Amino acid sequence: MAYQAEYIWLDGTSPTPLLRSKTKIMKDEAATPPIWGFDGSSTNQAAGESSDCALKPVFSCPDPIRGGANILVLCEVLSAIDMKPHPTNTRAPLEKVYKKHAKQGMIFGLEQEYTMLKLDGSPLGFPAGGYPGPQGPYYCGVGAGRVIGREIIEEHTQACIDAGLLIEGTNAEVMPGQWEFQIGAADPLTVGDHMYVARWLLHRIAEDYDIQISFDAKPAKGDWNGAGMHTNFSTTAMREGYDAIIKACEAIGKKIDLHVKGYGDDIESRLTGKHETAPYNKFSYGVSNRAASIRIPWQVAKEGKGYAEDRRPNANADPYTVTRLITDTVCSAA
DSSP: OOEEEEEEEEOSSSSSOEEEEEEEEEEESOOOOEEEEEEEGGTTTSOOGOOEEEEEEEEHHHHHHHHOOOEEEEEEEEEEETBBBTTTHHHHHHHHHHHHTTOOEEEEEEEEEEEETTTTOOOOOOOTSSOOSSSSSSOOOOOOTTOOOOHHHHHHHHHHHHHOOOEEEEEESSSTEEEEEEEEEEEEEHHHHHHHHHHHHHHHHHEEEEEEOOSSSSOSSSSSSSOOOEEEEEEHHHHOOOHHHHOOOOOOHHHHHHHHTTTTTHHHHHHHHHHOOOOTOOOEETOOTSSSEEEOOOOHHHOSSSSSEOOBTTTTOOOHHHHHHHHHHHHOOO
């Protein structure tokens, strides 16, 4: 019986790539989704005179929107000329780094914040031409006037569960119309794959409500929190002892610029030293400190083992790039 395979990939839009997708009709349920082509000149990935790019499936799961035998297929982009990773393909370099350090057992958990926007670009929950009450009652809130957009969150959460993604939770964030979901814990390739499918599902579900999903670092200027993708990480050694956690933090602190440049567009507007952030150009770490670059949870300090949280990555950061940087820096220093 024929079914639909939705091929999903990252385009070449700068500075933040967009998700794209198109549908392939599959004739045989036992068939493996094949490599497929697309017009790279329409996605900022090729010139018109040599426009073909290729989609290489790397992860598939049930399609919770269409249901039935339909599937979602996440793909890497290859150059159609030589079938090598396209310059916009950030998953391929992550795979090399992951394989190089695989014995150290690096795993990640990603906390994806995002903001719902009305079609005029203003955050959902902001009155026309004005502002809601200040931050305070919205985080993990309940009730009209404090929480907005819950119907989208409920639908997205169930879709992620039905797709078999590693979603761990959701919560309302500190600004009206701002939410978070978490993906993990898993190796860097898996957590990135699941995050991109979860992002695609969020965009697709919000589309039915005429709501835009923004991963902008600072979606509302002024005295409002930005949106991040706090990145929890640990090696086997970190899960077994506290010294390895301190060593990891200090290794990352020696590469401030390298990491910040890979942590998402417009990071300077979010990492100001205010609104639960550390300055983008300074590095710090501390126990239970949400104003530090890296937070060590209190229970980790108490137990003497566990993980650390890099609080700097933006909501618009590429999880493949973030996990590659952390994996290479921490594991190379071990």
